[in-house]
Amino acid sequence: MEFSSKLLENAVNEVSQLPGIGKRTALRLVLHLLKQPESQTLHLVNSLQELRTEIKHCNNCHNISDVEICDICANPNRQQDIVCVVEDIRDVMAIESTAQYKGLYHVLGGKISPLDGIGPHNLTIASLVEKVKEGKIKEIIFALSSTMEGDTTNFYIYKQIENYEVKTSTIARGISVGDELEYADEVTLGRSIVNRVPFENSLKSS
Amino acid sequence: MEFSSKLLENAVNEVSQLPGIGKRTALRLVLHLLKQPESQTLHLVNSLQELRTEIKHCNNCHNISDVEICDICANPNRQQDIVCVVEDIRDVMAIESTAQYKGLYHVLGGKISPLDGIGPHNLTIASLVEKVKEGKIKEIIFALSSTMEGDTTNFYIYKQIENYEVKTSTIARGISVGDELEYADEVTLGRSIVNRVPFENSLKSS
Structure with missing residues (x-):
């Protein structure tokens, strides 16, 4: 040009x-x-x-914020001992928009991805492990995307904290609400059968 | 959000x-x-x-420029009495990249479009007519897109200058080089037959 x-x-x-x-x-x-x-x-x-x-990042959860401690972390109505681990602020916004989650977040700032030159030290994993060691956290919910990098990151964090008393879970993988079974991929459909939930639970959450 | x-x-x-x-x-x-x-x-x-x-606009052709008179207008090797009328700088860049045109340009800054509130006074039509009146121009080539607005603008300018001694032409409409005839729309195909060119000409320009 x-x-x-x-x-x-x-x-x-x-x-x-x-x-x-x-x-x-x-x-x-x-x-x-x-x-x-x-x-x-x-x-x-x-x-x-x-x-x-x-721009600042929240000292506690590393989310983007205008102040030292973000609104979510500073909210006394939220459960302080449940932490949802996400990749970046877009995931926080997505989960917040569901209005289903009342705990805190921990924003990693990415996923472990050696090909892109992103190792554990580029993320905020150390401060998450620190919080676990201090006994501040009762449950950690992994909410990274289920890619190779996401699974690697989940596993890396899990290995660091498995000897501490903290419950770990991942968000449920399954068929999207409203989707047709016949178009679902096998892995998702398989997981949704293995991890089936009691029918009464599905009535509650809708 | x-x-x-x-x-x-x-x-x-x-x-x-x-x-x-x-x-x-x-x-x-x-x-x-x-x-x-x-x-x-x-x-x-x-x-x-x-x-x-x-940013400045060239005083002569109204193209975007860093100086008062743009490089194209200031180039003594270009034919100063042929003016190609275009909508904006992108059209200038497109025609320049063909390396087939050695005249000057006149950038209108848009097309007459009453629905969008753009009338002749919003464009640089007056200064083009002025140049014609001063007898500086031998030929005007209309190179606006062939939409309702483009045709209106062409006609408006044509009406303003029809009593002056200036040749007017429009760029040829026809089938794109490499296109299949069967997929061409009727208007374009019709025009390409009405405005057919001697076979020898098509040999020269390729």
Whole structure:
């Protein structure tokens, strides 16, 4: 792509570094900004800059937060001794939107993935193990995605804490509510039969 | 969507104002920036801010440019009396990449579209007509997209300049090179037959 302006070229190059955005999309976005009032670009720019320089992570659960201890950890109505281990803030938001969980979270910041150069020390595993050692936690719920990396991470954490008195569980894998059995993959369907629940339980949670 | 941080919410809201980017994609982009070094966000932010505050439009053709007269208009090797009328800079870049055109451009900045509130006075039509009146232009090539708005804009400009001595043409509509005839729409195929070109011409341009 040949640009008539160095400023335009720079902006397109920077925007196209974002995931899933190529040069053409970047050009479209940048030209859109040029057509809008200058204030829109300035608001965008300020919000990104503030986010990047001022964002904090909760000291307890490592979730993104504006303060030292996030709203969830600071909420006295939540059960402080149940911790749900998730990959990032999107998983926290997803679980929160179900309104079914009243414990705390622990945000790992990723999964163990040697191919991407992410080892246990890149994640917040040490502080989770520390909390377990201090006896603060009664139950840990693993809620990582069930991929190779997710399972590895679950197992790594499990090995670190298996000698302490803490209950561990993983979220249930099974057929999605509303899905047809015939289209489900074998592994999911198999697990949903092995881990079947008493019929009375399914009446309660709906 | 419930956010645990006001800063994050602001950033997601601003990013999701860009065309084609919803809240979920915006969140993904913003979280990506948080994982990258701070310098990446600062580069992005600076390039957008500089672009929006310092960008100029060429005084002659209204293309985006870093200087008062863009490189194309300032190039003495280009034919100064042939002007190709296009919608925006993307069309200039597309035509430039063919390396087939050696005249100048006139960037309208849009098409006449009453439904979107865009009238002739929102575009750079007046300055194009002015150039025609001054006798600077020998030929105008209309290269707007062949939509209702594009055709309206072509016709509006044509009406303004029809009494002046200037040749007008539009780019050829026809079957794309490499396309199968059977899949072409009737209008395009019809036009390609009406506006057929001598066989010798097709040998030259390939």
